[in-house]
Amino acid sequence: MQPAINDDKRMILVCCGTGCLANGSMEVYRALQEQLATTEVQVETYTKSTGCNGWCEKGPLVKIMPDDITYCRVTAKDIPEIAAKTLQNGELINRLLYRDPKTKQRVKSHHEIDFYKKQHKVALRNIGEIDPASIEDYIQRDGYKALGKVLEMTPLQVIDEIIKSGLRGRGGGGFPTGQKWKACAAVDASTRYIICNGDEGDPGAFMDRSIMEGDPHTVIEGMIICAHAIGASSGFIYVRDEYSLAVKNLGIAINDARTRGYLGPQILGSQLSFDIEIVRGGGAFVCGEETALMASIEGNVGEPRDKYIYPTEKGLWGQPTIINNVETWANVPVIMNGGAPAFAAIGTEGSKGTKVFSLVGKVINTGLVEVPMGTTLREIIYGIGGGIPGGRKFKAVQTGGPSGGCIPADMLDLQVDFDNLTKAGSMMGSGGLIVMDEHTCMVEIARYYVNFLAGESCGKCAPCREGLKAMLEILTGICKGEGSEADLDFLREIGETMQIASLCALGKTAPNPVLSTLNYFRDEYLSHINEHHCPAGVCRDLTRFYIDVEPCTGCGLCAKNCPMDAISGDRKEPHVIDQDKCIQCGECRNQCKFDAVKAR
Amino acid sequence: MAADSRPIKQKTFTNILDQYPAEKRYILAMMQDVQGEYKYLPREGMQMIAAYVDVPLSRVYSMATFYKAFSLVPKGRINFKVCDGTACHIKGSNIIIDQVYQYLGIRPGETTPDGEFSLETVNCLGACALAPAVVANEKVHPKVTSSGIIDIIKSYGGQINATSN
Amino acid sequence: MKIRIDQQEIDVNPGETILEAARQNGINIPTLCYHEAFGGQGMCRMCMVEVKTAHSTNLVASCTYPINEVIEVHTSTPVIEKARRTIIALLYRTAPQSEFMKKLYQEYKCVENQLEINENERCILCRLCVRACEEIGSSAISAILRGTEKRISTPFDEASTVCIGCAACANICPTGAIELSQTPAGRTIWNRTFAVVTCQRCGQAFATREQLDYIAQHTGIKGSESKLCDDCRKKNLAAQIEQYAQ
């Protein structure tokens, strides 16, 4: 069992999510263990590596409990000092504390800063607080309590509770979860399957990964609860093979759950027998689509099929199947524990609960954030995200990944939920929120997504395959200044055909990034076409960088960072760019602190 | 030659296949394990799997070319994965990809003739806060700039020929 | 069960697809990837129709949509026609060498576009060839790669060891995309040249050695029967029947 934390005991949590690992948190963790093994510290200490705290920007993060101290950007070199001062004497090390950019004050705990204060953690409740490889940690935070409760209930009562909670699927479509379970339970069949969709193919999102890595038991518990509700005896977790840590932690969790009798025959002495198998995906965005995913589990090429008969009736191997997203599963134990009304009290009329977003791009605080449904984009981007770096102008936010759209600045007060995003021509998707500023070209972004999808479409149906190929060709042309206005009509025509005729939702939603940018940023398309000018200074064929002599202080930062040595100038004198050498990478513009590098 | 290319041995395949029942649904897992062993999916591996599970080779080949996780050719000693997820893209990952081409002459999916370097693009690595990110074998390089990538290539022994085009 | 297709009331069996029901009643719905031998594949999406149920109106692929309730179907609406036209326009551009596609392109009065054309290509990826090969039992070819790169090929683009050279794929292909060359010396298809067997009666080359072996192996039909071409075999059979009848 976990020792209770009291005054002479310290728990040190080292974030070992992907972001922090990239910043060297493993070295920090090792240094800490070594330090504590070799030096005497008066207090008893426990070290843990946790999943992503969602604030990778400031990583590696080290938290010390129960004092609730959060140290940012910790390196292995800082460890002796942390041991000597903080652990031994309870002294704070100012330099490692977060400095609030507004108040200029150092902040002791991450709980006190806007980035966390404005969040509401439900699905992410345990991540960063527990060691994902420890089932005790999970149990200590109410883990498997919901399961015990559910086993006392009838399946119908469980389904009813989920319906009442208003939970909608977090994997993109937003389908009411309880209704799905009910439909599946109603089908007459001897075998039913449960699937957790952990394929997370959205190229700018990692919330599912974070849950599977940082709190695998919550997903497992959610699935067991569903097994009781619909009467299933086997389940599958389909995870991207690249997510090796997720695969590892889920594997440990499944084993531990078996050992403790949460999985396997007659779970906790009840009639329920259920087990889970991990299936490693092969790296295909389209396999996130449920029928493609099932084809993949069955050992086929991951191509979708028409869904005129739902998977709840005929899914995996032709049997009734429930498939839900990782984050959806993570909410289930919370609903069963706290009751549907408590869950339904969060969020908007049509979208209950919270949503995890991967807030990234041109925003100061990037990371994973969880907010109640209905929070405005402004609150997320400015309140939590801290706004746009470098004082630049916010241009748009892309939601929903490759199936979503771009929402312009004048819609910042949009309350984010399933229905509002759809109305705005975008969608919730998996929850990517990519912030774009004036240096992001909307035509190029549309091209980026179309290019991504052209490679990720399964290529089975003609509208999607041929439509994407044609759109990519047209958009690439526009980015090179070779487009015409007629192209824009053709893009729309292709897009509309794909929306109605494509086989699966990949093709049906693929035109969204194009159509939404055409709607909100037509001017930018026209600049490329008529003036051969990329207003954002991104499309390299249409961009020339030059240095404005007025603001240039001659600091030489640009010249130092130019990969082509294209910039010259004397110290404290305005610099110039040699156009023959310049490759338009824009690094000088990124580096200049005085906004002296301009694009034309 | 790539440093970790190993001789193709029937035994290695048999050891992997023996862990799975001869059922269609395990083809993907078998291919992953074979690739895990060789860092690519050798043709002999596909043939063995097809024979073991008793499915046409054309079907295994379809799968191997459909799923992006598989490489049908050996990878270089150093495999650069440039993240081209959305966050990394808008922070200039395409420029890094161009730079690698400029200096090593390889595009995504390619390997240098001496077997030293290969390049691939990947989707979000979960390190968006550190965009743009580049992974060299297992090591993540955060916030890589257009000049930074040159230093990274050099640090793995790449010959930088600044005049190459 | 009675449903309506384009104002016409027709009788259907539950589970039957809209396309099957329509065809049986002489109602035409355009298709590219459908073949009665294999059923609907849902790939080309030319067969889209509008379906009204009690609750909603949807566009569906008629070749895969099973009729399980009373519905009303419209096989042609302005929206559907426009989508079909766009699909043809795009497919024509990937398969400009195909006479078949060219005809459709003209028939649908597709608007000219500036898209690059894929010069030597005829394939529209309907995969009928793959299905035919599967049906024969060879599965020598399959759809490989994915997305816009998808194409039909043998493993590793090499001569396939399981191909029997029967040319079922080439015969079913609507666009003539599969190269087949037939000379007295042999038949070449999918990068492999097969020796041909000539009909003992008329001297026509009619099958490959592998094909006959395959048939022998799988059906037990051996002997002189398999040494005749289709035509001569029929004649032979007819002669036998005549003899028998007399």
Ligand SMILES: Cc1cc2nc3c(=O)[nH]c(=O)nc-3n(C[C@H](O)[C@H](O)[C@H](O)COP(=O)(O)O)c2cc1C
């Ligand atoms: C192209 C495509 C990709 C998808 N990718 C994912 C994914 O990565 N993860 C996911 O949970 N759902 C994904 N979905 C949605 C699933 O098909 C399915 O609706 C979802 O897993 C259902 O779970 P939910 O009801 O809990 O959202 C994708 C759908 C499409 C069309």
Ligand code: SF4
């Ligand atoms: S970084 Fe900016 S201020 Fe400094 S030399 Fe370059 S252009 Fe001038």
Ligand code: SF4
């Ligand atoms: S080769 Fe012919 S039959 Fe095969 S997919 Fe292409 S068009 Fe269809």
Ligand code: FES
């Ligand atoms: S990995 Fe540490 S905060 Fe994200």
Ligand code: FES
């Ligand atoms: S987009 Fe590159 S790490 Fe997320």
Ligand code: FES
């Ligand atoms: S005939 Fe129905 S999709 Fe091709």
